[in-house]
Amino acid sequence: xPEPQQISTAKRWLLRARAGLREASWTLGAAVFxxxxxxxxxxxxxxxxxxxxxxxxxxxxxxxxxxxxxxxDPKSQAETLSTQLxxxxxxxxxxxxxxxxxxxxxxxxAHARAALGEIRIGEPVSFSLRIPEVLEAVRGAGVxxxxxxxxxxxxVPVERWREAHVAATRLVEGEPKxxxxxxxxLTEQRRSERMRGDFVANASHELRTPLxxxxxxxxxxxGPARNDPxxxxxxxxxxRAQANRMSRLIDDLLSLSRIELKAHVRPRDVVDLAxxxxxxxxxxxxxxxERGVELDLSAARAEVHVRGDRDELIRVxxxxxxxxxxxxxxxxxxxxxxxxxxxxxxxxVRDFGPGVAPEHLPRLTERFYRVDVAxxxxxxxxxxxxxxxxxxxxxxxxxxxxxxxxxxxxxxxxVLRRANVAKPDPKLLKRAS
Ligand SMILES: Nc1ncnc2c1ncn2[C@@H]1O[C@H](COP(=O)(O)OP(=O)(O)OP(=O)(O)O)[C@@H](O)[C@H]1O
Ligand SMILES: [Mg+2]
Numbered sequence: 511x512p513e514p515q516q517i518s519t520a521k522r523w524l525l526r527a528r529a530g531l532r533e534a535s536w537t538l539g540a541a542v543f544x545x546x547x548x549x550x551x552x553x554x555x556x557x558x559x560x561x562x563x564x565x566x567x568x569x570x571x572x573x574x575x576x577x578x579x580x581x582x583d584p585k586s587q588a589e590t591l592s593t594q595l596x597x598x599x600x601x602x603x604x605x606x607x608x609x610x611x612x613x614x615x616x617x618x619x620a621h622a623r624a625a626l627g628e629i630r631i632g633e634p635v636s637f638s639l640r641i642p643e644v645l646e647a648v649r650g651a652g653v654x655x656x657x658x659x660x661x662x663x664x665x666v667p668v669e670r671w672r673e674a675h676v677a678a679t680r681l682v683e684g685e686p687k688x689x690x691x692x693x694x695x696l697t698e699q700r701r702s703e704r705m706r707g708d709f710v711a712n713a714s715h716e717l718r719t720p721l722x723x724x725x726x727x728x729x730x731x732x733g734p735a736r737n738d739p740x741x742x743x744x745x746x747x748x749x750r751a752q753a754n755r756m757s758r759l760i761d762d763l764l765s766l767s768r769i770e771l772k773a774h775v776r777p778r779d780v781v782d783l784a785x786x787x788x789x790x791x792x793x794x795x796x797x798x799x800e801r802g803v804e805l806d807l808s809a810a811r812a813e814v815h816v817r818g819d820r821d822e823l824i825r826v827x828x829x830x831x832x833x834x835x836x837x838x839x840x841x842x843x844x845x846x847x848x849x850x851x852x853x854x855x856x857x858x859v860r861d862f863g864p865g866v867a868p869e870h871l872p873r874l875t876e877r878f879y880r881v882d883v884a885x886x887x888x889x890x891x892x893x894x895x896x897x898x899x900x901x902x903x904x905x906x907x908x909x910x911x912x913x914x915x916x917x918x919x920x921x922x923x924x925v926l927r928r929a930n931v932a933k934p935d936p937k938l939l940k941r942a943s
Contacts, residue, residue, distance in 0.1 A: 527571055535569035541566040591682060592617075600693070609635050609676075609689040611652050613645075616688065625693060635691070638675075644691065647676040651689050661696075671696040712878040716759055716892060720752035755890060762894040766877070769822070769901045776907055779817040780929040782857050784814045784848045789845055790827040794835065801839045805831075808847045814855045816926040822902045823926075829895040830922045836889045838863025841919055854908065854925045862919040871912055876902040880890040899924065 542563060549559040599606050599619040605626065608617035615638070617627050626638045636645055647658040657677035664670045673694045678687040700899065727745045735741040791807045798805040816823070834844040838861025847858040866874065867879060873879045877907040878893040886893055896910075902912050907927045914920035 531567075531570060534573065538566060538570055543568070554914070557900055571899065585618055586681075590703050595681065604695075605693040607635060608681075609648065609692045610692070611689065613648055613652070617749070622693070625695075633794060634675050639691070641674070641929070643657060644674045644676065647674065648689055648691065649678045651678045652687075655687065669697070671700045684892075709877060713759075713763060714877065717756060717892060719887075720756045723752050733909045734885075750932045751890075758890070759892045759894070762892055762898060765825070766894060766898055766901060769898070769905060773905050775905070777817060777822070777905070780931055781813050781820050781823055782813040782820045783816045783823070783926065784812070785843040786820065787827050787848050787857055790824055790831060792929050794828070794831050797832065798844065801835055803835050803839055804843045805835070806843060806845045808845065812850075813847055814850045814907075815929040816855050817929045818906050818926060819902075824900050826899050826924055827857060829899050830857065830924065831910075831931065833858050833895060834861035834863075834920070834922070836862070836891070837885075838919060840864060850928075855928055856926065858921060859923075860919065860921040865918050865920045866912070867916040871914065874912060875910065 545554075545559050545562045545566075548554045549556065554562070595608065595617055599617055602619060603621070605622035605624070607615055607622050607629070610616050613635050614632055615629060615635055616631065618631075623629055629638045635648060639645070639662070641662050642786045643660045643662055647660050650658055652655070655678045657675065660674045660676065662672055662674065664672070673696055675692045675694070676689065679688050692795045713874070727749050729744060731745055735745065752788050788807065791805055797806060831844065831846055834846075838844060841862025843862055845858075845860040847860075849856050849858065862913055870879075870881050872880075875896045877897040879897075880891065883893075900910055903926070908925050909925045911925070912920065913923075
């Protein structure tokens with residue numbers, strides 16, 4: 511960092527002298543003219559002339575400096591202050607209101623208007639900010655001068671948490687104090703705190719359930735079933751399933767946090783979506799057979815290039831097709847299609863099962879959200895699949911749409927970004943061979 515410039519006393523004097531001479535330049539010019547004229551008329555000699563010029567310059571240097579108009583003119587001082595106040599208010603990131611000591615609005619910024627709607631100068635603050643606790647703090651600040659912070663929540667039209675900081679401050683020396691209210695929007699912070707709390711509670715609950723079952727079986731195996739080989743085999747099988755569930759849950763949680771960490775980095779690889787989906791459908795064919803579901807694949811024969819991370823896109827296809835088989839089992843058929851649509855390549859997975867009722871649709875991609883928790887658990891689900899799908903698609907610059915009506919099946923569509931891959935020129939290929 512550069513050193514702050516130090517101005518020496520001598521230099522300061524020099525600067526002041528220069529400013530004094532500049533200020534008195536007209537007077538000095540006139541005086542020099544008179545002295546030269548007197549000398550020319552031989553009314554005074556060279557020595558007297560030089561002395562007179564020296565005295566005039568000395569007087570110019572010692573004469574008191576003219577003050578800035580601000581201190582002399584209260585009107586222009588008030589105007590300057592108001593301009594400065596406007597500039598400060600408009601530069602602040604939060605809504606701010608300035609009141610006189612009676613609580614009438616004397617200034618506000620654009621953020622305040624955006625947060626509170628219509629605001630008029632001169633009106634009482636209670637017309638714009640109808641929060642009794644804040645108005646009480648304004649009265650208190652006017653009386654005691656002590657700053658106060660008030661936390662309040664607005665419920666209409668949407669829930670919004672705000673913190674109002676109310677302080678009395680003197681803007682002009684000798685004038686009564688003004689009251690400044692600054693508002694801070696804490697909605698996002700509150701929402702993420704609540705989500706974090708819910709998430710920890712959900713994750714602990716999901717881990718505790720299989721753990722409790724494992725501990726129960728261990729106790730049974732050490733006690734009553736100690737010498738029962740048939741029970742031992744059965745219980746060990748259940749224990750393996752529960753342990754697998756725990757390990758899947760931890761894997762999914764880790765995948766989610768890894769994807770969140772690189773949320774801002776767009777994948778750059780080029781992936782053929784058609785062959786990727788064919789591979790996933792082949793891998794899930796045994797599950798479909800086991801559940802009596804016909805898996806109908808209509809992936810484009812030609813390659814469909816998307817920008818993406820291969821492993822993450824496999825997870826998307828796996829989750830959507832597996833869900834359709836598991837939850838749409840009663841429809842007995844699942845259609846999987848890869849299309850190169852105008853707004854981007856897409857994977858469409860459609861089932862003919864019970865579908866999803868409209869009230870559940872907006873929440874399906876939340877972590878741990880399940881329409882029927884017991885059914886999902888029975889099917890080995892953790893409730894993280896669609897949350898993973900959503901985050902992966904967001905990172906890919908794509909999106910997930912869900913269309914469904916209760917009893918009419920469900921269609922999940924993952925839209926991705928097309929990768930324009932230059933096709934090799936056949937003439938060049940021929941020449942090369
Ligand atoms: N095709 C579908 N038809 C009906 N309901 C579905 C369908 N797909 C998902 N759901 C509902 O959405 C919920 C959330 O799905 P998600 O994939 O996130 O979790 P999961 O399948 O229960 O667990 P996981 O994917 O971790 O195995 C499911 O529990 C189910 O209730
Ligand atoms: Mg799932």
